Amino acid sequence: MVFKVSKKIRAIQMNHTNAVDKVSTDAGSVLSVSERSIKLPTIKLPSLNGDVTQFRHFHNTFVSLVVNNEELEDIAMYYHFLSSLTGEERNVIAHLPVTRTNFKVAFDLVCNRYNNPRLVASAHLNKLLTLPAITKSCSGELLALLNEALSNVYALMALQLDVSLRGLITSQLLTERVEHSITTDSEDRLSSSSLPTFKETCAFLENKCKSLEIAKTTAPQRQGTTVNKQQNAPNTKQFGHSKQTYVATSTACVMCYQPHVLHKCSKFKQAMCSERKAVVMRNNLCHNCLKNDHRAS
Template sequence: MGDYKKNKVLRSTEIHKLNEIYDVALKVNAEDESFYPILEAMYKELEETRTNFYKLHNKIISIICDKQNADELFKIEDDFRKKIDIQYYRIQAIYTQRLMKPTTQSVAIPGEQLPISAYLNLPKPELPTFSGEVTEFRSFLDQFDARVHTVPHLKAIDKFNLLVSCLKGVARDAIDHLDITADNYTIAYDLLKERFNNVRVIASNLCNNLECSPKLTSDNSKELRSLLDTFSKNVAALQKLGLPTEHWDFILVQLMLKRLTVSRLHDLNFITTTVLFQVMLN
């Protein structure tokens, strides 16, 4: 019980930080320019704060597994997690909409395309990279679309140059035959989507990642965490493809249990299948 209270107190500290950033983001969203530099500074701590929150949240989830009312407590904690996630994504959206804008000394004319130099001072994070792994393409595309492809005042030729700078290996080879011109940008973009956005191939690779995940050789927490991360990442990606993973609990749990040690299996015998799977992946 001591660990339970301690982790909840530590988690509340990270929650307060997220709430503070969220409050400032709402001020920025209301176009209070005095808060723009404050959000710019606080945003740098957002990812670390969210990571700390999840580490402590996962510890709390692990502890409540030992309680008789584990199902009820898990639902309460998971609803709480969802609320924090909404705040996090809202901050991201406000930051992108309000602060990730081209900076230039000249006055932009509506409809005018600005040169790439106007975007060189975009706030971090850096542009994503993609080397040809199909399971990573959708994540790459979402980030590239948000930061480059859908930016209305960025010229096509500059979008193409930025696209090329993000590609490596076979992904770069896929469009290497195209000259870097404004007219070829859309062709290159569509070629990449056609080549790497194959749902069947992506789903097959994700399932293969689950089937080929290594068995634990000991009760080492790092090994277990690595296994859980593998399942969490790939199941989330399958769900994003539109596959009904919410009905796969039993199959996925059986797949995971085959990779656990005997002592780990003994510890988990009393937990229901649904709770077990949700606890493992959160």
């Protein structure tokens, strides 16, 4: 009698356990179906418009969505890549035919051109040093200024450069006050990815001073006198007993310091958008005609 009761109790317990497992399985099935029915919003492909400070965001997003997508063929990736290039970076691959084998070539060309820590750091420094001045007590403008400054500072820190932020800023401030042809010599000596420290910048300028002093003392005195007379001699016209003097004036280009206006400067035309904007803002030029006698309203 006791054996029959124990057997019936075990049967009841087994049936209860099977019922609980079935309910759990059904609930899990409903949950998985509910999860699969959720439709996430479509992620739009990023675009690259010539701003080197946005290249890392573009690169990481494009690689995740397109390059690592095993369902896409190379020719499809190439067309997606072309549609994402909206600035001057498209000229880098303008000569390449759109073929399956050329996608990796085109992608590497653009990456090698814009994934340059030195170029990115220089662009962020230009943005920092050309922040607009706040002329009135406005919380919105002040907050926008603070956000712009912090975003560029954090972007520089994220590059993990070997040069300190203080050294970068002081070197940039110093070289901006030096004639362009002098700083070009320093640029030629550096690699495409290295950044000079403040100590290296000072050492270069000191050596440049010595070179200029030596060149000045070894130049023929007669040649120097002739050049000075030609440069300083004013154009004069005499009418009767009175003499009127007309001094010819010329405006040097703020980019290369040659006797031409800025919009005709080849170096300015070849510079990147961020560099051209920095030159205009640093010299208080009009954004429309690039002259310094007025500002665009």
